Amino acid sequence: MAVSRRDLIKAGLAVGTALSMPSVLRAQTAHPARTVRMVKNSSLTTFDPVVGASDITIDHALAIYDTLLGIDSNAMPQPQMVEKWGVSDDKKTYTFALRDGLGWHDGTTVTAADCVASIRRWGQVDSGGQLIMERAKDISKIDDKTFTISLKEPLPLLIDILASVSGLMLFVMREKDADIPATEQVTANIGSGPFKFNEALAKPGASFTYDRNDKYVPRREPADWFAGGKIVKIDRVVWDNIADKQTSLAALQAGEIDYLEYPPVDFLSTIEGDPNLVLEVLNKAGSDGILRMNCLQKPFNNVKARQAMLHLIDQEAVLRVQSPDPKYTSIVTSIFGNTTPYSNDENTGWFKKGGDPEKARQLFQESGYAGETVVILQPTDVPAISDVSQWLAAALRKIGVKAELAPSDWGGLSARRQKKNPVEEGGWSIFITGDTEFALGDPMSEVCLNASGDKAWYGWPKNDEYEALRAKWPDVATLEERKALARQMQRVWWDFVGDVRLGQKINPVARRKTLTGLIGVPVGIQPMWNMQKT
Numbered sequence: 001m002a003v004s005r006r007d008l009i010k011a012g013l014a015v016g017t018a019l020s021m022p023s024v025l026r027a028q029t030a031h032p033a034r035t036v037r038m039v040k041n042s043s044l045t046t047f048d049p050v051v052g053a054s055d056i057t058i059d060h061a062l063a064i065y066d067t068l069l070g071i072d073s074n075a076m077p078q079p080q081m082v083e084k085w086g087v088s089d090d091k092k093t094y095t096f097a098l099r100d101g102l103g104w105h106d107g108t109t110v111t112a113a114d115c116v117a118s119i120r121r122w123g124q125v126d127s128g129g130q131l132i133m134e135r136a137k138d139i140s141k142i143d144d145k146t147f148t149i150s151l152k153e154p155l156p157l158l159i160d161i162l163a164s165v166s167g168l169m170l171f172v173m174r175e176k177d178a179d180i181p182a183t184e185q186v187t188a189n190i191g192s193g194p195f196k197f198n199e200a201l202a203k204p205g206a207s208f209t210y211d212r213n214d215k216y217v218p219r220r221e222p223a224d225w226f227a228g229g230k231i232v233k234i235d236r237v238v239w240d241n242i243a244d245k246q247t248s249l250a251a252l253q254a255g256e257i258d259y260l261e262y263p264p265v266d267f268l269s270t271i272e273g274d275p276n277l278v279l280e281v282l283n284k285a286g287s288d289g290i291l292r293m294n295c296l297q298k299p300f301n302n303v304k305a306r307q308a309m310l311h312l313i314d315q316e317a318v319l320r321v322q323s324p325d326p327k328y329t330s331i332v333t334s335i336f337g338n339t340t341p342y343s344n345d346e347n348t349g350w351f352k353k354g355g356d357p358e359k360a361r362q363l364f365q366e367s368g369y370a371g372e373t374v375v376i377l378q379p380t381d382v383p384a385i386s387d388v389s390q391w392l393a394a395a396l397r398k399i400g401v402k403a404e405l406a407p408s409d410w411g412g413l414s415a416r417r418q419k420k421n422p423v424e425e426g427g428w429s430i431f432i433t434g435d436t437e438f439a440l441g442d443p444m445s446e447v448c449l450n451a452s453g454d455k456a457w458y459g460w461p462k463n464d465e466y467e468a469l470r471a472k473w474p475d476v477a478t479l480e481e482r483k484a485l486a487r488q489m490q491r492v493w494w495d496f497v498g499d500v501r502l503g504q505k506i507n508p509v510a511r512r513k514t515l516t517g518l519i520g521v522p523v524g525i526q527p528m529w530n531m532q533k534t
Contacts, residue, residue, distance in 0.1 A: 033533055034235040036515060038259040039248045042382050043241050044208055045411025048185040049171050050125055052414060053447060053457075055524045058169060063210050063237070063528055064105070065171035065191035068096065068115060069163035070226035077163035078227035080219065081110070081172060081192075091154035092137075098145045101217030104174055105190045112141035117178035119149075119162075119170065124182040126168040128161035128445035130455065131474060157444065157474040165226060165523050166438070167445030194218070194230040194529050195237065210237045210528070223530045225521050233517065233532040243381050252277065252510060258533065259518075261526070262384070263510035265323045271510050279508040282520035285339045285437040288332050289318065289388070289502030290448055292459040294429050297422050299374065299401075304367035306497035307350075311363065312395055314355035315503040321391050322384045323505055330504040335449065335493050338504050340441030341479060342486035347494040361399040374403045375423045377431035379410040385432045388502065392430070417458045431458070437504065438522035443470055443489065451498045461498035 040059065046052030049061035070080040079085070083099035102110035116139050123129035123136075138150040149158065162170055177186045189197040194216045198209040218229035240257060242248040245264040251257045253274060263271055263279070271277050291309065293300035300306050319329040333351045336342040374396060378389040389405060396403035406428065408416070413431060421427035435448055443449040449470070453462035469489045476482050509526075511518070517531040 032235075035238060036234050036236070036259065036528075036531060036533060037238045037240055037257040039242050039251070039257055039261060040239050041262045042379070042410040043205060043243075044239065045204075045409070046185065046414055047187065047189055050121055050168060050182050051185050053168055054410065054414060056410075058525045059528075060197075060208075061169065061171045061191075062193070062525060063195040064189060064193045064197050065173065066102070066193045066230075067163075067170060067226065068172060069159065070228070071163050071165060072224040072227040077159050078221075078224075080227065081115075085159070091156070092151045094149045094151075094158060095142070096147055096149075099219075102192055103215060104192050105196050105213065106174075108174075109144075110172070110192050111144045111175070112147035113144075114175045114178065115172055116141050116147050117175040118172045121173075121178045121180075121182050122168060122170050126170070126445065127447060127450045128157075128164055128167055128442075129170070131155070131444060132158060132161060155474055161444060161474075163226075164442060164445040165521075165525075166440075166442035167447050192216075194232045198236075206241055208239045210239075211235065218529075223519060223527075225519065226527070230527070230529040232529050237528050245383060249510070252512065255512065258512050258515040260510040262507060264383075265325065265328075268325060268508070276513055278511050278513055280511060280518065280520075281506055281508045282518060282526070283436060283438075283522055283524060284506070284520070285337075285522055286328075286504050286506035287434045287436045287524055288337055288440060288504050289322075289432060289434045291392075291430060291432055291500040291502055292417075292448075292457075293461075293497075293499065294420075294427065295459055295461045295498075296420050297427055297429070298372045299364070299367060299369045300429060302367040302369075303496055304363045305369060306500075308360040308363035308367065309500045310350045310494070310497060311352070311356040312360035312399065313500055313502060314395075315501075316353070317355075318388055318391060319503040319505065321387045328506045328508075332501050332504045335440070335490050335498075335501070336443075336486055337437035337440040339437045342441055342443075342483055344483070344487050344490060346487040347491040350494065357395070357399050364399065364401060369401065371402055373423055374401055374429040375406050375427070376403060377413045377416060377428050378405045378407045379413045380407050381409045388432055392432070420460070432502065434502075434505075434524075436523040443486075444473055448499060449489075451493070451496070459499065461496070463492060463496045463498065466492040466496065466498070 040056055042056050044056050046057045049057055067080050068082050069077045072078050082096050085096045087094050123133040135151045135155050137152050141147045177188055180186050194213050195210040196213050198211050201209040212232040212235050218231050221228040223229055248260050249267055252260045271279050315331050323329050332338050333348040334343045376389050376393055378386050380386050393403040393405050416428055417431050419427045439446050447457035450456040451461045451463045451466045453460055514533050519527045519530050
């Protein structure tokens with residue numbers, strides 16, 4: 001591989017960082033061969049996967065909880081905690097039987113009552129779960145290992161929704177934890193999954209530790225995405241919080257960590273040239289950047305202001321901020337992404353290469369914009385989003401909008417985005433997030449494709465015409481009919497502008513060659529079972 005002068009300079013900087021950094025890791029005892037140290041994309045602050053939808057929270061839940069079903073690499077639901085299920089002749093009653101060997105980390109046995117309570121809690125907040133709850137006549141246990149979901153009318157997608165990874169995954173909690181309101185966090189961190197959360201070694205802001213659950217009974221099938229046997233081949237995983245990306249890369253080069261979730265994009269060529277490191281694309285379809293606006297408060301309670309944001313965004317500029325290498329990025333104009341079966345070009349005439357700032361200025365004026373402050377939540381511990389937030393603030397100011405950044409870590413952003421108040425009362429106007437292309441092909445579970453107002457995800461977009469179309473999705477019989485429905489949904493979405501897309505990006509992870517067995521999945525989370533160190 002040819003190495004440029006720029007690469008050599010960057011490599012020298014990285015090595016210099018490794019030698020000179022006042023490393024917390026350098027002072028620690030070298031980790032044993034059966035411990036994996038990982039640096040994730042953000043700090044873990046929300047532990048409850050019903051309250052928080054961030055990837056880091058879902059990664060935590062994947063480790064300590066288990067799921068009733070799991071999708072495999074053919075996107076087909078497979079039994080996980082469930083041993084088998086059946087459906088009545090009228091397609092209205094589903095009966096589930098749990099497999100043997102399921103136990104909580106506190107030593108008690110998993111029961112059907114735990115599953116029922118978990119479904120009910122999850123069903124309050126997940127889009128697909130809400131649909132199940134709307135159609136459910138009853139969800140109840142038959143005995144300790146059997147429960148049923150009885151419906152008022154058939155729901156052909158019920159099994160797919162229960163197994164979905166597109167919205168909030170359905171993790172099974174103890175009944176007493178699942179009885180806590182969905183608006184309050186479960187803090188016990190006791191699951192039945194392949195890892196145990198090590199409370200004694202938890203150092204919020206610095207590191208979290210997960211130990212192999214030696215009493216976990218995996219399924220016999222080979223691991224396949226979220227299905228099959230969740231076999232843990234190491235003793236411990238430690239998530240080290242290193243906010244500075246150059247420092248984390250230096251730690252990877254020095255062998256102090258084994259895995260870096262979001263390597264600095266300016267150093268990808270340096271990583272490729274290091275004989276001890278590997279860049280690996282685990283999610284080959286990547287994810288789409290998404291700009292969420294607070295549709296309840298000025299100025300974005302006016303559709304013209306939301307339409308202005310469509311014209312303001314220069315996707316290529318946004319993508320360059322995040323990744324200088326075009327092989328990892330693409331423009332996206334469909335609400336269903338570029339790679340799903342439902343991607344389409346309906347009602348995309350608004351898109352213009354380079355954006356159209358003057359059109360955006362005009363639409364803000366037509367909206368009645370009167371100088372209100374637009375507060376952009378800026379997660380300083382997620383550099384890619386932090387940088388785009390700064391770009392957006394500058395772009396808004398150029399067209400006469402008073403834009404203000406509200407810096408915090410991702411945990412602070414997650415807490416503030418729940419507020420529906422005006423900005424003067426601690427609210428917000430915009431935050432930037434993203435979701436995987438895979439998830440964007442599932443409008444029943446994808447939180448960003450919900451426009452039900454108060455029941456929708458943060459930003460709370462509302463459009464009754466769109467929701468009436470989305471409500472048809474679970475009952476449409478064929479792929480071609482769904483494709484036609486997707487075009488209708490997209491036509492309406494880009495008129496009322498439920499959110500704005502910022503482009504498609506593929507993020508390789510960086511790992512040491514001694515870390516193998518990572519399971520590639522089509523979503524932005526990382527299972528920790530199956531990996532091993534050689």
